[in-house]
Amino acid sequence: MEIEKTALEGCVILKPTVFADDRGAFFESFNQSVFEISTGISTNFVQDNQSLSSFGVLRGLHFQTEEFAQAKLVRVIKGEVLDVAVDIRKGSKTFGKHISIVLNDKNNKQLFVPRGFAHGFVTLSKQAIFAYKCDNYYQRSAESGILYNDTTLNIDWKVPTNEIKLSDKDKILPTFDQVEAYG
Ligand SMILES: Cc1cn([C@H]2C[C@H](O)[C@@H](COP(=O)(O)OP(=O)(O)O[C@H]3O[C@@H](C)C(=O)[C@@H](O)[C@H]3O)O2)c(=O)[nH]c1=O
Numbered sequence: 001m002e003i004e005k006t007a008l009e010g011c012v013i014l015k016p017t018v019f020a021d022d023r024g025a026f027f028e029s030f031n032q033s034v035f036e037i038s039t040g041i042s043t044n045f046v047q048d049n050q051s052l053s054s055f056g057v058l059r060g061l062h063f064q065t066e067e068f069a070q071a072k073l074v075r076v077i078k079g080e081v082l083d084v085a086v087d088i089r090k091g092s093k094t095f096g097k098h099i100s101i102v103l104n105d106k107n108n109k110q111l112f113v114p115r116g117f118a119h120g121f122v123t124l125s126k127q128a129i130f131a132y133k134c135d136n137y138y139q140r141s142a143e144s145g146i147l148y149n150d151t152t153l154n155i156d157w158k159v160p161t162n163e164i165k166l167s168d169k170d171k172i173l174p175t176f177d178q179v180e181a182y183g
Contacts, residue, residue, distance in 0.1 A: 060120015068142035079128030080104035089116035116182035
């Protein structure tokens with residue numbers, strides 16, 4: 001397992017060791033002990049999620065508020081996405097900053113997104129299966145988010161605006177300035 005720190009403290013890229021042979025390939029997509037030892041992060045994941053999206057589908061930017069906040073370990077099983085995490089932690093020196101990383105079924109990269117981040121992705125391939133672990137349960141009443149094209153955040157989603165597909169819910173998310181910081 002390779003670990004790469006990012007510009008945002010607590011956001012870590014993980015690259016599992018892949019064992020390829022003439023049958024195909026194998027890797028451990030999650031091993032709690034390896035995760036904790038290699039990242040130094042202690043979590044208790046309680047929910048696994050999976051979504052299927054077609055090209056241009058943008059899910060985000062999402063987070064759950066306060067005590068319902070979720071850390072996520074995200075990856076792509078099939079296809080390719082541009083994954084984005086935005087720091088919304090009160091007092092963080094990178095508050096309002098974001099990172100973006102290409103996750104696909106070739107690089108097998110995973111991104112750990114701590115609590116206190118808004119998270120989203122856009123699908124770059126024809127289809128993408130996105131999978132993630134969460135350390136807190138889904139709570140509909142605590143759902144919140146930030147508009148993907150917020151001008152303060154200024155995220156380059158790499159997909160032309162006219163090809164981006166959003167849910168009705170994501171079309172009316174608040175702007176960054178309207179959102180309360182985490183913590
Ligand atoms: C996220 C979630 C949704 N749902 C339901 C609610 C709704 O009817 C349907 C689709 O939900 P959404 O449109 O919110 O799904 P989606 O837009 O894929 O939401 C996800 O986006 C990514 C970027 C994240 O970071 C996740 O935390 C989550 O917010 O699934 C659950 O039952 N459990 C869950 O954990």
